[in-house]
């Protein structure tokens with residue numbers, strides 16, 4: 001959030017003199033209380049200042065950086081996720097390479113015939129499989145994929161910050177967004193979205209382009 005010059009001035013006055021009434025702040029700036037009202041409203045709504053009835057305004061000590069963090073936590077996967085691209089576990093390495101090019105994605109989610117998540121395939125998994133002398137049309141992806149339960153997933157209501165942490169900690173490019181269900185006593189995951197480093201970048205730009213109470 002970008003503060004204008006007058007808002008910055010108000011903050012420094014409150015920092016030095018707080019608690020201070022709106023009337024006194026206006027006096028110090030040679031402005032009317034009414035002129036200041038919108039600025040004071042913005043500064044309290046965004047958390048820079050706090051207001052107590054009959055006491056006045058005081059500085060909360062929060063910095064812009066803390067707000068950024070708080071707002072990042074509030075951005076959820078469902079707001080930024082993309083459409084998932086899935087392939088069946090019986091597909092060949094050759095088919096998976098074609099799908100990756102046609103769909104223009106870097107990660108494919110592998111499902112069984114009931115459409116439950118069983119694994120994940122990255123570009124390097126497919127490159128590695130292509131380095132040997134095997135016939136790519138006869139090698140099934142199920143033998144080269146990273147399989148469940150080793151696939152890191154996320155839920156639509158998870159925070160984008162949580163996703164960013166998982167991507168960095170596990171050194172991976174993307175996560176399937178899943179809906180967990182119990183079928184015949186087994187927990188299965190249905191793929192409902194895809195969240196990648198691109199979506200994290202979009203969330204980052206969104207925060208930079210919107211002010212604190214957007």
Ligand code: ADP
Nearest residue numbers: 120122123124146150151152171172173174175
């Ligand atoms: P690339 O290998 O193309 O750089 P990644 O860094 O995403 O892409 O993948 C690295 C390895 O991690 C691959 O073997 C891939 O199968 C595996 N992988 C990718 N995404 C996940 C995930 N969400 N959970 C578990 N393993 C993953």
